[in-house]
Structure formats: C-alpha cells, structure tokens
Amino acid sequence: MTAAGTPPGKAWSGRFAEGADPTAEAFTSSLSFDRRLWPHDLAGSAAWARALGRAKLITPAEQEGLLDGLDAVRAELTSGRFPFRRELEDIHMNVERRLVELAGPVGGKLHTGRSRNDQIALDERLYLREILDHVDAGLRDVQRALVAQAEKHADAPMPGYTHLQRAQPVLLAHHLLAHGWALARDVDRLLATVARLDVSPLGAGALAGSSLPLDPHGTAVVA
Numbered sequence: 001m002t003a004a005g006t007p008p009g010k011a012w013s014g015r016f017a018e019g020a021d022p023t024a025e026a027f028t029s030s031l032s033f034d035r036r037l038w039p040h041d042l043a044g045s046a047a048w049a050r051a052l053g054r055a056k057l058i059t060p061a062e063q064e065g066l067l068d069g070l071d072a073v074r075a076e077l078t079s080g081r082f083p084f085r086r087e088l089e090d091i092h093m094n095v096e097r098r099l100v101e102l103a104g105p106v107g108g109k110l111h112t113g114r115s116r117n118d119q120i121a122l123d124e125r126l127y128l129r130e131i132l133d134h135v136d137a138g139l140r141d142v143q144r145a146l147v148a149q150a151e152k153h154a155d156a157p158m159p160g161y162t163h164l165q166r167a168q169p170v171l172l173a174h175h176l177l178a179h180g181w182a183l184a185r186d187v188d189r190l191l192a193t194v195a196r197l198d199v200s201p202l203g204a205g206a207l208a209g210s211s212l213p214l215d216p217h218g219t220a221v222v223a
Helices: 022-028 031-054 060-079 091-103 105-111 116-152 172-197 216-222
Strands: 157-162 165-171
Touching: 031 060, 031 091, 031 105, 031 116, 031 216, 060 091, 060 105, 091 105, 091 116, 116 172, 157 172, 165 172
Parallel strands: none
Antiparallel strands: 157 165
C-alpha cells in the first residue's frame, strides 16, 4: 500500500485516501478483455524505448535494460507464466508494473514523453490491423469457395427473387457469384479501414505533443 492507503500502481492512487471497493474494482477492470492487446503493447513500448534512446533521453544502457525487460515480460506472457493482477485494472498497467519488477527503476522511464492516451490508441490500432488481416483472409477463402461451387454448378437453373417474390430464372452460379461480389465490396471496405489505422499516434501525448525532442515520424517507421 502507498502512504495514502491505496494500492501501488493505480493511475489514480494519488487522489484518494482509500482503495476502491472490490465490486467497483471488478466492474472498472478491463483486464479480462484487453489482455489480448499485450503483443501490441510490448511492440509499441519497444519502439518507444528506441525513440527515447535516439533522442538521448535515456542512455544506451538504459535502452538495453528496457528492451531486455520487455523481452522478459514477453517470455512470461508467451509461456502463460505472467502474473496478471486484476487490481492493476488493465494490460497496460500490468505490463508496466511487471517491467519495473524485472528491469528495475529504469522501467519507470518508459513513459517519458508518452501518454496513456497515445499508448492505448497505438495498441488498438495495431490490434485491429492484425485482426482485419485475418478477416480479410477469411473472406477471401469464402469467395474462393463460392467461385468453386459456381464452376461446379455452372448450368444449374434456379428462380431469381425480387421483393421476396420469384422473378426471372437465373443460374445458381450467378446467384453464388453475386454473394462473392458482395464480399469483395466488404474486402474493399476493410482495406480502406486498414489504411486509416496505419497511422501512429505515438508522440501525440495527453493533448498536444511534448516539449521533449522526440521524433514521431521516426517512431512510426520503426514501429
């Protein structure tokens, strides 16, 4: 416990004299679902550690210590040995606390010039970019299956429908390929979304950047 009586590591611990009620703590914790962001949280943190090193805000030894600590955290998460703590509320605080435990005080320097805002925004962008790649691949598999069935049943007739009523006769192949084209439009929308996601928010800070000599463009390229 801190001197104020709140659990250490809470982002708001300096403002209250007591910790949260367990029921409220369980309600506000996002760890149960945002823990899936950990690969992206670590990737963004490694990119930021290198950015701090390039800006000479940390020494080469400190940068190496941060990167080694992040690798150790990654090893625990990959193997399932990571000690998740619900009282730390989210994956970001869990990773940050564990980094300090493994790397020592230098772990606290990782948030130099970086806000929780741009950290979370980056994690979500990287996660969605990865997920949309999987969705894109799945939709293309469905399209290939539809084309295969259309070729297999190239001459099979079926009634076409308009306004839920039977209309002119069509081919089953045409009906299947119509769904394939609809999925193609979905793929186009996903690709457009990926392009919008592919912008790094690192360096934005809590509001309007930082007075520190950071290089947001360089960080985006490295990340």
